[in-house]
Amino acid sequence: MAKPNKEREQGDDVRCPGTSWQELLDLEEVDVPAYLRENTCPYMGDEDLDVSRYLSREFHEAEKQKMWSKVWQMACREEDIPEPGDHFIYEIHDESVLITRSEDNKIRGFINSCLHRGRMLRNESGCVNEFRCPFHGATWDLQGKFKGIPCEWDFRHLKGRDMSLPEVKVDTWGGFVFINFDRNAPSLEEYMGVMPKHFERFPLHDYYKAVHVQRVVQCNWKVGAEAFMESFHTVETHQQILTFTGDANSQYDTFGDNVSRSVTPMGVPSPHLSGITEEDIMRDILELSGRMGKDSAEGLDMPDDLTARKFVAEANREVFEEAANEKFPEATMAELEDAILYSLFPNFQVWIGYHGNIVYRFIPNGDDHETCLFDVMILMRYPKGAERPPAAPVHRLADDEPFANAQELGALGPVFDQDDSNMPSVQRGMKASHKGKVSLASYQESRIRHLHQTLDKYLKA
């Protein structure tokens, strides 16, 4: 039996019947790393959440002023700006930041607004030798130092003033560039808590961004982020994956204020189904998951003495080792096939494991609290010693375009379309609600409660 969680005060042994993820770890044939054995989800209460948290302009303004201005936000990948002069524009609310690689190879974040009359210095990401404002030609070097403006005789009053481009705080982790608008914010390392330690086996900075798809979703950013924080919805929304997804046997963890995790076992049937054979699992997981090394069971014969979970893990190991030109003898079945998804408050989500690591991010769409911008990336390994493939550019889908149109997402595209069949309808349905509250599952939606409780700490600070 899984160890009951000592910290949880209420409902501490209320779990779905069936094999828990910790019990699956007991079946591993290699050492299980300590980070997988952590199982920590303190009871956080069961109160309803008011729908105004998703609908009201006042709540959005409070988030903007008290939360977004203080948190670390993933802005782009380091590989999006590989050369000096490369810059990537990150925008949220009315903010616009030029994430720039300078000649000293340092990454800086400049406010994208000319110190003359305020024009955006750059309208698009790209590469320049210097930042020259397209309006009257005021110019800054790549380190943000003011170089001059035409007709300097007319600006004698600016002499002696600091005309450097204002900067935001920048740091990197795992090949991601994070920014923080609060110059006094704690370091990114401190903010990330256990995450860097948990990702030690997965050096994301060594992987490359093979896929980057972006689309507006018609809902508040939290409705979007929360759609990926529980596996409970699989039973209704993604029924095609139930034969090989232990949805209700997922484990949910929280680590401090900023980090949470869900783990959904794969290669085992949903506890909602009965009579599923190992052959059913193997056939469906290879054909329908979109997350496995192979995408068809054709021609594969599963030996009688292997479970589908073990068989698929070994098939994945072979494919992943070949792709990386590296051996992974220490890899657990969990790391070879399960859905192990971390999130860093407020909105950065990333998968752990040897397969392509999926990344999600939901931010407000400009200053609109009723729509959000959804980015999905997939990080891939490439053969050790080979040249790093170029990062995929952002593939922006039209607002009404299905994710299935992004072929590079493979089987994930149609799955996101299933999620997208809910997100705008959640936003609309909340408006129609006479209850005016949402009621969360006590355990399976604990990561959502965790997000709101951390958010409240900022709002009440």
Ligand code: FES
């Ligand atoms: S607004 Fe930039 S130079 Fe005038």
Ligand SMILES: [Fe+2]
């Ligand atoms: Fe989903």
